[in-house]
Amino acid sequence: MVTPVHDLGAASVRFVEELGRLARFGANIAAAMLRPPLRIGRFVDELFKLGVLSLIIICLCGIAVGAVIGLQGYNTLIRFGAANSLGAVVGLSLIRELGPVLTALLVTGRAGSATTAEIGTMVVTEQLDGLRMMSVDPVHYVVTPKALAMIAVMPLLSTLFTLFGIFGGYVIGVRIMGLDAGTYMTSLEDAVDFENDVAGSLLKALVFGILVGLIATYRGYTTAPTSAGVAAATTSTVVIASVCILVFDYFITALWGV
């Protein structure tokens, strides 16, 4: 009886310690953002790697998800004679939930894991220690531009995902099922409120960007210096970030009604 309780207590202590280290790491990143020199070049490089290289996957998935919602929505709404509301269903589903959540999950899988693997490999090959020996703070030079870029690209990619999703729903509803294009767009326009829906969607994407950026860089930075360590850190980034995205999505929705 004592052993399971002891194990549970030890696991809880480790969890709290890890949270503390993560918070301190986040504070170091925040402090590094304010400390000169500004790493503009590094930040732009990361924007390209995390953002531009994710464009194709985001656009394709956006269209596919929008098309599925359009198809499912049309088949359901037509039974109640409410097919004219397809634009609202597609738009609200994507803007409020699917856009930011699926974008964050996709970016976690593509860019978050790559970020962890890249920093982890730098740990294994002693490149971070090399920077320290040259009196360059690795958090300032390597980690902060990556975390900032992740925060910056998430709302942009989420917006793109949503727009392509609406386009996918439009193609299914209007071009294939024969809905009137004006009806689709009017229903969408009437249903979507900028302050509640669009701003809320951007807020979610921003929070997810912070989460993925922090988790991916932290797991990379604390990688055990072995190839197995890099693999484990990369896997844990995807798992932990995905769970956090879904949990935080619930809380943001519940607290802010987004």
Added chain:
Amino acid sequence: MTTDLTSTPRTDSAHLAFRNVCMAFGDRQVFDGLSFSFPPGRISVILGGSGSGKSTALRLIGGLIQPLSGTIIVDGNDITRLSERQMYRVRAKLGMLFQGGALLDWMSVYDNLAFPLRERRQLRGDAIAARVRETLVAVGLDGADDLLPSQLSGGMIKRAALARAIIMRPLILLCDEPFSGLDPISARRIEALLSEINQRFTITVVVVSHDIPSTMRMASQVLVLLPDGAVEGTPAELQAATDPRIASFLNPDLDAAALHEAGRVEALPSRAQTGTTW
């Protein structure tokens, strides 16, 4: 505590020294009271088998890890008392050649060398270019400016990393296994480079190695890390040592019994006789 084979007492210049340093990783004790002074402007070699703590000693000097207790002096500073931010000022006096080179893999050789100069912002662009070219020529890598680390051979990586380590003209150069993974010709080239750098710039060089012949050729002072202690001395003193641990380490083809028979070892001394406490 370290066994000193030198007959005359040495003065502690406090240029670079371990004083009663204890270090452990979890339950595994690496150093228990290690004391050693590295002579300024000379080449010192830390010898030892795998897992004896050679690289740990270098990482302690660089402040990359902290000892459990004891003092580490780097150019007059006790670095065990310094914060990471304060340590950056001390590291400006250090250059380090990592075992795998640790070159930034997305940068060309030129940019890797120019990187620390650009970060310190003490030189202008043309002066940086001149310093990089001069250093590349010094290590025999002129013409490799535009190559990425992934396009270099093992020997070229070591030379590029050595060039980056000395480009800021450090007071102390730390080299972690500079000869490992190299063919004999490349290893001799690196050895010659280290000797030349030491003489030309009067840099204190600390080399971690398990290469006995190169150690005997280049070292002024040697620290041998053994499973049950550490022994220091000049190469000549070590080669003349009667301590079977040293004799068998320097000549691994001979086991202790053979050494005893051959008369190189008068008697197998106890731990107390060697003065080693760990």
